[in-house]
Amino acid sequence: MSILELLRQHGEIARTSTLIQKGGTKRDIAATVAQGSVVRVMKGWVASRQADAEQLTAVRSGGRLGCISALARWGVWAADDRSPHIAMSQHGRRLSDVRMAGSTEAVMHPRAPVDTGTRPRLDRPCCFHWSQPAGTENDLDWIVRPFDAVKQAVYCQNLEHAVACVDSALHHGVLTAEEWATIATALPTTFDECVSLIDGRADSGLESRIRVRLQKLGHRVDVQVPVPGFGKLDLLVDDRVGLELDGDRFHSTADQRRRDLAKGLISLRFGIPIIRAGYVHAIDDWDLVYEALRRMLDLTALRVA
Numbered sequence: 001m002s003i004l005e006l007l008r009q010h011g012e013i014a015r016t017s018t019l020i021q022k023g024g025t026k027r028d029i030a031a032t033v034a035q036g037s038v039v040r041v042m043k044g045w046v047a048s049r050q051a052d053a054e055q056l057t058a059v060r061s062g063g064r065l066g067c068i069s070a071l072a073r074w075g076v077w078a079a080d081d082r083s084p085h086i087a088m089s090q091h092g093r094r095l096s097d098v099r100m101a102g103s104t105e106a107v108m109h110p111r112a113p114v115d116t117g118t119r120p121r122l123d124r125p126c127c128f129h130w131s132q133p134a135g136t137e138n139d140l141d142w143i144v145r146p147f148d149a150v151k152q153a154v155y156c157q158n159l160e161h162a163v164a165c166v167d168s169a170l171h172h173g174v175l176t177a178e179e180w181a182t183i184a185t186a187l188p189t190t191f192d193e194c195v196s197l198i199d200g201r202a203d204s205g206l207e208s209r210i211r212v213r214l215q216k217l218g219h220r221v222d223v224q225v226p227v228p229g230f231g232k233l234d235l236l237v238d239d240r241v242g243l244e245l246d247g248d249r250f251h252s253t254a255d256q257r258r259r260d261l262a263k264g265l266i267s268l269r270f271g272i273p274i275i276r277a278g279y280v281h282a283i284d285d286w287d288l289v290y291e292a293l294r295r296m297l298d299l300t301a302l303r304v305a
């Protein structure tokens, strides 16, 4: 297998020792570097031209992509923060001048179940995590395993984002229920609320975030509620109003719009009105969405009284 093929299997960047362990030779690596299709990132590391800027920055800084940066490469919802989150080993040494040029298209983990078309996060200074144990627990050299990424995200992110990260990792099967149970059991009691809110049925990070908001406001919220004969409601609030949340990248085709309209009509036949909000409404104009929801809850409460 060529060095370029080996690198592709390892996510476009790897230690030379890893490539040699997997069948490459020092001579092949040197020849590929001489051809210009592979570059030496730093001592003991090589990367293809497809390696992206955030990967290169993590490796050059002496760490691996961790926390939400690692989750993004697994196709998991991973917060809005545009900082690279880098896991450093306790014995690691952070190098200065770590910003590296590289591809602006993020390399996904080769086994990611979903390709979200994410892009490298380098708009803000690096966020370093110093808890990653050194060792051989990571299957690739440049990224921590999902178990460690989720654990880091729970400590790093606020409640809404942390729950959404865990929900998404469970939903996509990147983290197993047993792994989450192991993480949750070891968390301090200050994380009890976070643990109680986890729900892997959530279909999107936005859905998880809004569910957490509503539950903290005292509402009863069910997720992914079947509409007989027509799919599922994202959220059902206080057993009587549906809330559909449209991420920007979805619901854009004419067919999807027809399905959404039909779902609204069919849901009303069961006495459940639906409020529909886009990402910009739910995140940037939450007060408007919540006032509309409260009003609809008031109206339906009067009607059934």
Ligand SMILES: [Zn+2]
Binding pocket: 066, 067, 068, 085, 127, 129, 152, 153, 156, 157
């Ligand atoms: Zn973090």
